Amino acid sequence: MENVSGYLRRFLLSSRTITLINHEPPANTPVALSVSRPLPFEKDLPSGDLRPKVALVTLGCKVNFSETEALADNFQRAGFALVDAHGTDIPDVFVVNTCTVTHVADRKSRQMLRRVKRANPQAVVVATGCYVYTSPGEVSGLPEVDLVVKKTDEEKLVELVSERLNYELPYRPEPSRLLFAGGLSPSATAKSPALDRYRTRAMVKIQDGCNAGCAFCIVPTARGGPQSVGIQEIVEGVRLKALAGFQEVVLTGVHLGKYRAPAENGQAEGRPVRLKSLLEAVLREVDIPRLRITSLEPQDYDPTLLELWQQDRRLSRHFHLALQAGSDATLVRMRRGYNLERYARIVEQIRRELPDASITTDVIVGFPGETDQEAAETLAFARQMGYAKMHIFPYSPRAGTLAATMSDQVPEPVKKERAERLRLLSDELSQSWRQRFIGEERPVLWENNENSSDTTVWSGLTDNYIRVYASSTNLMHNHVTRARLLRLAGQGDAEGMWGEIIA
DSSP, X not given: OOOHHHHHHHHHHHTOEEEOOSSOOOTTSOOOOEEEOOOOOOOSOOTTOOSOEEEEEEOSOHHHXXXXXXXXXXXXXXXXXXXXXXXSSOOSEEEEEEOOSSHHHHHHHHHHHHHHHHHOTTSEEEEEEHHHHHOHHHHHTOTTOSEEOOGGGGGGXXXXXXXXXXXXXXXXXXXXXXXXXXXXXHHHHTTSOOSOSSOSEEEEEEEEOOOOXXXXXXXXXXXXXXXXXXXXXXXXXXXXXXXXXXXXXXXXXXXXXXOOBOOTTSSOOSSOBOHHHHHHHHHHHOOOSEEEEOOBOGXXXXXXXXXXXXXXXXXXSEEEBOOBOSOHHHHHHHTOSOOHHHHHHHHHHHHHHOTTOEEEEEEEESOTTOOHHHHHHHHHHHHHHTOSEEEEEEOOOOTTSSGGGOSOOOOHHHHHHHHHHHHHHHHHHHHHHHHTTTTOXXXXXXXXXXXXXXXXXXXXXXXXXOEEEEEOSSOOTXXXXXXXXXXXXOOGGGOEEEEEEEO
């Protein structure tokens, strides 16, 4: 077999399409365009297929991906053919779910809108997402954009597109004000095609919006204050994903710690129902092999949450706990609402009660005013925490945020050098973390495969978020099996472990 790193890099690239990576940062972290699992595209449509063809493109965070997934469900139920934006079938409609978390994200959103219009000048190009929510006039002024869908109209996006095409909908999707699961309903499920032939996990958005007021973040301006979906609505969404064959459901939101279940009668409850009660309800009422949550914010951490992970192995043993800076002085300027002592106590509890759980994080490098001493403190604290993976982002000013107006902006060469030191540390910590599991058996949800001249290699994730590669001639897609972890493999995006599948 060829060199391991080269093989895994080729493996990863072969399965990419424009959406999100597997280790997505949360919604309020600066990100650029990223890549990941394919949507359930239809390919090589016959010439007599008269359904309008729609291609969906996502920039940004996991919340954006969950909304794109919901749109895909609704478009398919409404009689559209979902096609690959880069495939041989020419789309009649491009929907670009934009990002605005940094000025770089704005630029990439504009570039993508122009790119899809060049791909098919006759296509209807639809812009939605956070860039639209913050700058609707700017997006409307782009000559390549035919339809701008604002936050207030997002639940009607499929209908707005149909009206633009003069296409009579055979089925009108049930509105979902948060697009939590595509407006799924039991009556619609029987009429819809299989939700997925390629992916193994599905997103269910349970919450939107934020009011934390972090100095670097534009999300509250883009999405407004916190809103939550009712527990029974979420339970039903997860159940339908499970019935569709998904082996894992990811509960996602802009700020999960802000989850507060609304009262059924629309009135505020005396004692708001929080995230723990929601997880208990889903685990109690739905038979799903795996349930995962996205990122948690330290200021909202509930120490009683871990009781659920100890009681039910279906909860994936992975916690994305955003750090952003390992210096108390930097955290104060960021307005993060916690200090390093509190953060370290949370990590200590997770390590003590769930020693096999992986902890990943985000770090922003070069925040305004960051000194050499503060950067050194962040490096030392990250080493102390022993993360399984860190996502490193050089600070990028975003107009409309407090941080963009701060003095003492850090020069770009300094940011680059500090970021590189943290990336090297991340690689070191990741290697150390994975080495702990050599020789152990873990359950793996198998996702993708690549054939070479002498073998078929499958890729999947353990319950604690380690990517595993293993050879098998069997069809492993969307199956959970145990695997023995043998040795480390790959680096960067492709880092993981080689394993052997246990029947």
